[in-house]
Amino acid sequence: MIRRAVRFLDERLGTAPLLKKTLQYVFPDHWTFMLGEIALYAFVVLVATGIYLALFFEPSLAHVTYQGDYAPLRGHEMTKAFQSTLDLSFETKGGLLLRQTHHWAANVFVAAIVLHLLRILYTGASRKPRDLNVWIGTTLLALAVFEGYAGYSLPDDLLSGMGLAIGYSVLLSLPVVGAWLAVLVWGGQFPGKEVFEPRLFITHVFVIPIVMATLIAIHLAIIVRQKHTQFPGPGRTERNVVGSTLWPSYALRSTSLLLAVAGVLLLLGGLVQINPIWLYGPYHTYSATNGAQPDWYIGWLIGALRLMPPLEIHVFGYTLVPNPFFGGALFPLLVFGLLYSWPAIERRITGDHARHELLDRPRDVPWRTATISAFFSWVAVVFLAGSQDQVALHFHFSYVGLVWFFRVASVVVPLVVFFVTRRVAAELKETELHPLRLDR
């Protein structure tokens, strides 16, 4: 049976050598190497659930009066987009399960990418020849964040609309071209013409997913070409790669991870409520709710918008650069710019242009570990500031006081983190203690 299948393919395509190579492909299987795989499988779940949702969602801003199953919204004026999301949630069997699974998958997807990125940077896997894949991966992270925002914006509920208003303002704030671009995208002034919703829909379900799938394919192809990195150890050199072969163990383990990702996301989707749009109701430009928040991966942008002092650039009474530009556009450009240029920055600092296949432990290079920690703590402080209204509410801190606290923290915390991390890493390197298991 197997022999016949192998022969069938080989006689027609000459695949036997390739198959043999594939089955014996070697994976260094340190557990942290599977973070990217979690993201990959979350993407698979996103595509699968997304296709199902697209069968029911109507990307239309046409006005209707709701008469469906959810009593508190009966009689409300809303768009078809919002109504179809309600119907999908209340009247389609299994619809709410898949909608929630899709949303949880998005949240976990971006989280896994961030952890994966941290692992890459901390272990020095970003050095030559993998700088190429750092750029592709960073692009994927940016696309994932944008894709999530587009999905969050589709149902046209109150939070969608408030999020879109802010996105519109950020686009509008870009110097010179902002107004033109915003009017172009929305087909007019916010909240835009009828065409906006189908444009957003096509972007979310077609354009970005295709670009992401292509980039993921290239990302993986580059890994196959360059082979994996590995931690140093007996028998491991810069010139070889040691690990489990694909067949049989790694194939089974990777399948297990795919199933586990799907299982965890479905359990979350079935048991934990996410984005209850029926509670938020339809959006109108003139209504708003307190404590409105985006999904977590947009939190750092909201934080930057909230922390930014009321700085604008004016000339002769005319605005040149409106305030949302700094928090909403300049800050993410800076963060992603640093991520893109990190391999070059590191080369410049170390003067090391060699190819690296063996990884460092984070402690081995204290300055790098400290720099990356400082950078991420900076973004993390701004991220936390994005939820400061919920913090103020639940811990009864003054909001105004919190804004000042976070403004100071965004400068002080990265500095403290830098020096503390560098010290700790150097200490660990010297004593060879394990940070979590102090007996070794």
Add this chain to the structure above:
Amino acid sequence: MKRWLIAALVLLLGKLRPPRALPPGRPVREPDRRAENLTFLLLLCAMAAAAAFIAFYFANPDTQFLGATLGLAFVLLAAACLVAGKRVVPQIEGVKERPELEHPFEQDEVVAVIAEGGEGVSRKRFFLLAGGGAAGLMGAALLTPALSCGPEANRVLSRSPWNRGRLLVTELDEPIVAAGIVVGELVTAFPSGADKEDIASPVIVVRVRPDELDLPDDRRGWAPEGLIGYSKICTHAGCAVSEYRYPSYGPTAPGPAVVCPCHYSTFSVTEGGKRIFGPAGRALPQLPLAINGDGQLVADGDFSGRPGPGWWGVRK
């Protein structure tokens, strides 16, 4: 039929086949019976969970039941694969040489081949310039149709439905009687006959005691009887400015202001919409109000500035 059954049994149990001879010298791997049994058990449980999902779909399509059963089916299957991958199948360690990525000699050759293609061509720089120019203009030409996505920006963004005498109405299109608004109250109003969702449409009208007013000199008469109107759309990021604080007892509480719940930009209502906290860079545009012969609120002109978020070139 009988042959199929035997075949199925063989596949399932694998007992009838004599053990295949292994190459000499390689140790025979003992099967891990307990791990195999565990895998079978997990597979059976996964089947049961998947069947339960199907049953719930027809009997009681509650999201929690559906999610728990299907999620569990996946998790059990994942556990089966995990046990099988770690314990049932052999763990084969491989060592592979890495490919040499760099080819210094070929690099030079590629450069040479490319250079060869330009041999005997004069005015290379001119060709490069002209070619680049053609490509650039071609790109611009291909992008031009994108302009049909939207109309000319400044004209669109500067439109306003407000003018002198325009009646203010509620969300349900009823005129607003000035005397009906008490001190400490906030009313959302729209220009009669206009699109309510338009950014320039919604305004907030509040009444303060006339002695609290501290408007700029050129806005005298914009707030008859202490009734003041402002654009409801935040000049920072376009959210609805709809939090209103008006102290029931002034000396012990913060003063009258409207706050945007997105980034908490705060605008004083008695001082012409001046920003007093938060990231907004421009004041909230004020709408001059008047009271018509029927005691209803009407606009007495357009806003003091452009409502909504700012852009390059908007008047401050």
Add this chain to the structure above:
Amino acid sequence: MSGNPQRGRDLYLTGCQSCHGFDARGIQGTAPTLHGVGAASADFYLTTGRMPLDDPHSQPDRTEPAYDRQSIDDLVAYIGSLGGPEIPQVDVVGGRLNLGEGQRLFTNSCAACHQIAGRGGVMSGAFVPTLLEATPRQVVEAARIGPYVMPRFSETQLNDRELAAIARYVQYAKHPQNPGGWALFDVGPVPEGMVAWLIGLLALLLVIRMLGRNEAP
């Protein structure tokens, strides 16, 4: 409801006069006059435990009422005798109250501060209380009197029937329909993000910890 204004006056003199003054006409810079605020105000501030207030310059927050029901009735009777609006009658069960209208009006008039499900919020300079403990009567009282820095809502803007619809929605929003499962306190995406990281991703980290190796390098 049978308050004794005479006893209320006695309670007033021991509990309230230090800020509101001997004759309840207020003390300049400390506390307002209570003439004309009416029984509605007294009932709201006393049943929500917002009065008496330790520091007259701090925001009155909801606490356990300082007086028992009878004493509150007496105090309300006394303050009511100084003039002002009566305690409103609210009936959220009877009549033809539409939950849909309640949510629409709540979104337009209340959600910007109290959050769409009434879980409270913030603004610069003040905290917005949660409505989880608010009774229908307190909701209507608050809307009419505008306590602390909350705006007022007059009859012309929200009539009694509309206010009752809002009060009914507030009751509903305490335990809204949550078909999606564990509702995470109905406060939106912040706890959702925590679940994604601390439950979803953490579970998957444990999975890869089992799947992969931990060769201590």
